[in-house]
Amino acid sequence: MEYVIEMLNIRKEFPGIVANNNITLQVKKGEIHALLGENGAGKSTLMNVLFGLYQPEKGEIKVKGKKVDITNPNIANDLGIGMVHQHFMLVNTFSITENIILGNEPKKGTTINIKDAEKQVKEISEKYGLAVDPSAKISDISVGMQQRVEILKTLYRGAEILIFDEPTAVLTPQEIKELIQILKTLIKEGKSIILITHKLKEIMEVCDRVTVIRKGEGIGTVNVADTNPNELASLMVGREVSFKTEKTPAKPKEDVLTINDLIVKDNRQVAMVNSLNLSVRAGEIVGVAGVDGNGQTELIEAITGLRKVSSGSIKINNKDITNFHPRKITESGVGHIPQDRHKHGLVLDFPIGENMVLQSYYKQPFSKNGVLNFKSIYDKAKELIKEFDVRTPSSSTLARALSGGNQQKAIIGREVDRNPELLIAAQPTRGLDVGAIEFIHSRLIEQRDKGKAVLLISFELDEIINVSDRIAVIYEGQIVDIVDPKETTEQELGLLMAGSKRQKEGNQS
Structure with a gap:
């Protein structure tokens, strides 16, 4: 059997941790091969070894049957291996074409021939159904479009084998559908794909085979046609995983959050939240x-004090907090799990221990007369790290070194520990694996059962239906309907999210 890629018995160590222990991955030509594992299982590390970003301590790599030594990404490119990273590596002020040719510029004499390059980018983009405008600026295009630019970058360099690292983590449902189409086109054109993911639905839909790794160990490779999501989930986590969120019926009491006639404008002074x-x-x-862009972000920013409210009011336990300073809102009993954990949730170059007290470092016992007490800070951090199962080499590891799921658990630990009256959870499980999702859902329900109010904002409809007690549908900055999750379907929610009205009559049958 000829494989296009063989990674045999790869071992990769970092100080104090074995990230990959004797892992073997064999990819056939023309297949979409999933690499499945929990956050922090070692998937990205293994692919960074293949792409030449890391050197393995042991093992060998073969490309099309030949043993190779990939000491840097340029060698990977020369061997026809391209990687689409989870966090895009694009220059915001450059155009799409300038980003694609960067480091590989076609020259006429000493000048860069941008016209020729644009033509070439357009041709490649049309061949693979990528539909980009070669002259558009990166800062002006959507996240989904930026990802296409990353794909084009690899194709422009002649990649035959494409590695996608969690490609759907930052996409809307519509963009995910489009990406799946693109993957199918790439395969039709003779490419081979390795897909790093933990989304079982996507594996079942597009992959041919799947290799599972757990805690740095290879668990095995299975044909997608011979397996199912439950089996894959337990291979990945090492135990049975429940896809249904267990919860008793809610026993709601008095209003904690009350929003009336709220108007919030974006930076261009357009009302994104509209009465x-x-x-x-x-x-x-x-x-x-709601579909992304219907005012969700502005609503969260208004409640948490990150954006000014034009008119209307926001109250917590009947106390008006409209346009309060963020810290004052926090102290009024609001916890916030932000939708972008890197931008608004963590200081990535601080140790994880210090990130755990970002909301309370200025209070005793963490500081006195403006002087931080690091012993208290780290004692608290260690307690939260244990309670919220944050997997980290130590409490002084930098936040950026943790996997996405562990970063998210740290933020949730910090916010829940403050015992807020209202917990705002924005995209709390974006980019996380089934084990971490199950953990986070149970924590949100636990808050609810302690009598707290929880506001969940998510683009994942199954998450909304599974976890919520009531669903508010937002469209063009207004709540257009409130539905009972037990009596609705993804279909009906989808229609409401697109602005159609619900048929009230005739539902009595």
Whole structure:
């Protein structure tokens, strides 16, 4: 059997941790091969070895049957291996074409021939159904479009084998559909794909085979046609995983969050939240369902004090907090799990221990008369790291060195530990694996059962239906309907999210 890629018995160590222990991965030509594992299982590390970003301590790599030594990404490129990273590596002020040719510029004499390059980019983009405007600036295009630029970058360099690292983590449902189409086109054109993911639905839909790794060890390779999501989940986590969120019916009490006639404008002074009304009671989870860009971000920013409110009011336990300073809002009993954990959740170059007290470092016992007490800070951090199962070499490891799931658990630990009256959870499981999702959902329900109010904003409809007690549908900055998750379907929610009205009559049958 000829494989295009063989990684045989790869071992990769970092100080104090074996990231890959004797892992073997064999990829056939023309297949989409999934690499499945929990956050922090060692998937990205293994692919960074293949792409030449890391050197393995042991093992060998073969490309098309020949043993190779990939000491840097340029060698990987020369061997026809391209990688689309999870965090895009693009220059915001450059055009799409300038990003694609960077380091590989076609020259006429000493000048770069940008016109020729644009033509070439357009041709490649049309061949693979990528539909990009070669002259558009990166800063002006959507996340989904930026990902296409990353794919084009690898194709422009002649990649035959493409590695995708968690490609759907930052995409909307519509963009995910488009990406799946693109993957199928790439295979039709003779490429081979390795897909790093933990989304079982996507594996079942597009992959041919899947190699599972758990805690740095290879568990085995299976044909997708011969398996199912439950089996894959237990191979990945090492135990049975429940896809249904277990919870008793809510017992809501008084309103904790009350929003009346709220108007919030974006930076161009367009009202993104437009006369919105919403309430969340103690002891319930209200899910906000909507297509990205319908005012969700501005709503969260207004409640948490990150954006000014033009008119209307926001109250916590009947106390008006409209346009309060973020710290004052936090102290009024609001916890916030932000939708972008890197931008707004963590200081990536601080140790994880210090990140655990970002909301309370200025209070005793963490500081006195403006002087930090590091012993108290790290004692607290160690307690939270244990309680919230944050997997980290130590509490002084930098936050950026942790996997996404562990970064998220750290933020949730910090916010829940403060015992807020209202917990805002924005995209709390974006980019996380089934084990971490199960853990986070159970924590949100635990808050609800302690009599707290939880506002969940998510683009994952199954998450909204599974976890919420009531679902508020947002469209063009307004709550257009509130539905009972037990009596609705993804279909109906989808229609409401697109702005159609629900048929009230005729539902009595």
